[in-house]
Amino acid sequence: GEDVEQSLFLSVREGDSSVINCTYTDSSSTYLYWYKQEPGAGLQLLTYIFSNMDMKQDQRLTVLLNKKDKHLSLRIADTQTGDSAIYFCAPGRGATNKLIFGTGTLLAVQP
Amino acid sequence: GAVVSQHPSWVICKSGTSVKIECRSLDFQATTMFWYRQFPKQSLMLMATSNEGSKATYEQGVEKDKFLINHASLTLSTLTVTSAHPEDSSFYICSAVGASGRAGTDTQYFGPGTRLTVL
Numbered sequence: 001g002e003d004v005e006q007s008l009f010l011s012v013r014e015g016d017s018s019v020i021n022c023t024y025t026d027s028s029s030t031y032l033y034w035y036k037q038e039p040g041a042g043l044q045l046l047t048y049i050f051s052n053m054d055m056k057q058d059q060r061l062t063v064l065l066n067k068k069d070k071h072l073s074l075r076i077a078d079t080q081t082g083d084s085a086i087y088f089c090a091p092g093r094g095a096t097n098k099l100i101f102g103t104g105t106l107l108a109v110q111p
Numbered sequence: 112g113a114v115v116s117q118h119p120s121w122v123i124c125k126s127g128t129s130v131k132i133e134c135r136s137l138d139f140q141a142t143t144m145f146w147y148r149q150f151p152k153q154s155l156m157l158m159a160t161s162n163e164g165s166k167a168t169y170e171q172g173v174e175k176d177k178f179l180i181n182h183a184s185l186t187l188s189t190l191t192v193t194s195a196h197p198e199d200s201s202f203y204i205c206s207a208v209g210a211s212g213r214a215g216t217d218t219q220y221f222g223p224g225t226r227l228t229v230l
Binding site: 031033035040041042043044045048088092096097098099100101102103104 | 115117143145153154155156157160204206208217218219220221222223224226
């Protein structure tokens with residue numbers, strides 16, 4: 001089956017940039033998503049990238065996709081304490097765009 | 112837009128009872144809804160795919176007789192955990208997919224989750 005791997009933890013200082021990395025095994029994904037989950041809450045869609053794109057920027061968020069290496073990253077510029085959460089990478093798969101979630105990366109922002 | 116609600120947000124029940132969780136798309140029609148469960152400090156595990164008017168498709172290892180899914184309308188899907196046991200305690204999250212034309216076609220929008228604790 002599909003494997004989606006992320007580093008478990010990332011700590012940055014407020015104002016710095018954060019880069020969360022994700023690797024996946026299934027190359028057939030059309031859309032690849034990033035979701036944010038705050039403690040005890042559901043998932044909030046942050047951004048997504050279409051598989052024929054290399055980069056997508058959305059305000060403070062930049063998504064980079066390297067299809068050859070099956071590597072996806074999320075960069076958060078000017079990271080704030082409110083960005084502290086778990087971030088999930090989720091490639092979509094199949095006709096129903098079923099999501100396969102990564103292990104999640106806990107981002108801790110130090111003031 | 113693209114708001115998904117779940118009810119209840121948390122529930123505590125006795126072992127052996129059944130619990131129903133509702134998932135609603137509030138401002139769009141959802142042709143497909145997904146049900147996930149999440150254990151503490153773990154990722155989301157897809158349990159089943161629910162299509163309006165048809166039987167749900169369950170992932171391997173998920174007991175369909177234990178986790179009953181009904182998708183009776185384009186805005187409502189329900190998950191019933193039958194004869195719940197302590198090992199069913201988890202965070203259950205649903206998502207809904209709107210009609211094509213929305214940003215990121217087939218994008219899943221998630222509900223806030225339901226925390227189930229079985230005593």
